[in-house]
Amino acid sequence: MIFKQFRYEPLFQASYLLGCSRAREGFVVDPIADLGLDFYVLEAADQGLDIVGVLETHVHADFVSCARELAEMTGAPHYLHEAAEGLVRYEFTPFGDGETLSVGQIDVQAIHTPGHTPEHTCFLVTDHARSDEPWAVLTGDSLFVGDVGRPDLLVGDQALDVFGETERAELQFRSIREELFTLPDHVEVFPNHYGGSTCGGVNMSGKASSTISFERRFNLALSQPDAAAFASFVRETAKPFPDNYQWIKSYNLGLITKDELEGARRA
Amino acid sequence: MQITEDRLLDARGLLCPMPVVKAGKEIKSLEPGQVLKILATDRGSVADMPAWAEDTGNELIEWHEEDGVFVYLVRKGQEA
């Protein structure tokens, strides 16, 4: 298996390239425009992989995604959870909870973990060449190393979601406890952010990977006794909002154009 | 048999004929009897490497594949 984590330090953002060298195919997860299309295309080429899928864990609010453009350039599908239908204003390829995408011996299974956003999904990675047990989980902005994704970054139709912020926090608590913490101890955790990222709270570690068992034992937010206590904890340990998050999210949802986003940022 | 190499050439990610071309260059600076370990991902090397060793009077001690990587152990010959 080829598994590469790319860290964009200015935004403490992590994106991924994973694939099967024998099958010469791979997926890109959560690509960031700041690294650019050329970067991902050339990295994949260096690894001998054709990009056959561009996956996103969710629609991002703190960085400009280049998933749409990368999908178009490579001819690969742009995958988002089906719950994003009606929320984003562009075409994408929906997947549902439990669905598996494969390249060669690698399986990537979707685990729907709403909370941070309604469509948020984690990707469970299994390399059958080594074992039929899952090896890693890409947790997006749900479970961070040492922290959790904040529930208050929605805009547009997403913000008109049935649940309020507290309810979303509680949903996050349940998603992580029931969907992620039930995974085997050894499963490695690879998040979308780390360190100083404002997508999570003050306890986010600068280490960009962990394990399910370590987080189950030592993640402070998830150690709260119940969902309500968790919601309070998250509120109390929150960082400032990400810069320009409303504009960035609007662009990533397809509500505004790149020019409108640039115009807003310059203002 | 565990053989420790005297030099490691990482030719992973290179396409044929580069692994053999680089092996040829690398082994020049070894003493006869010393062992060069070559890593390659190019499948063509499975045919190239034994041919090169034979042609240059070096000994291909053994080779195997590990997780998509071909590992070759070549001992530099006396006349090579």
Next chain:
Amino acid sequence: MNPSEVAAATEGGAVVLDLRPPRPFATEHLPGALTMQFNRADLADRAELMLPQELRLVVHAEPEPIAKVAVEILLDAGFDVLGHLEGGLKAWRVEGRPTETLPLIDVDDLHGSLAAYTVVDAREGFEYRHAHIEGAVLFPPGEAWERADELPARTPLAVVCGDQTRSAYVASILRRRGCDAVLVMGGMVDWLERGYPIERAAA
């Protein structure tokens, strides 16, 4: 360069160098295109070993970022590169322009109908001497452009190398010269793995 510009350049003697992997190239490529697989780490080295320096080249690679990097790499290596095909094969086809194919066979196919082919061995002398298919003609890729006319135009030619990287390049040269060449996927490595008969020594 847009498709019209590429077509004009090839009419003026420029050669399209297709850097996609062997299978997509085989399925469909620009007429007369040569092929050499893109690999950032060693494209320059391999081009220097095989590609005639005097050719005027137009790069075809996909997606676009690869084409741009490839043009830079080849220019740095001293090749005369006019540009790359913008929009790739899609742009070419949308204008209704013709394409060509390279037939593929595997070693089982070749073994099954060996008498029907002249085998062209696109490797170096020492590799050929170590093990080759009976009756194969030694045809190192560095000499292929110069020697292409030596091979019969109407006899089916099956081109092999270790896997299919160098043989794809040689096969593309032969097709360009009008030979009935096919590419043997898997090459000598697969042939040896199957235990098919080989000869040693004497080129």
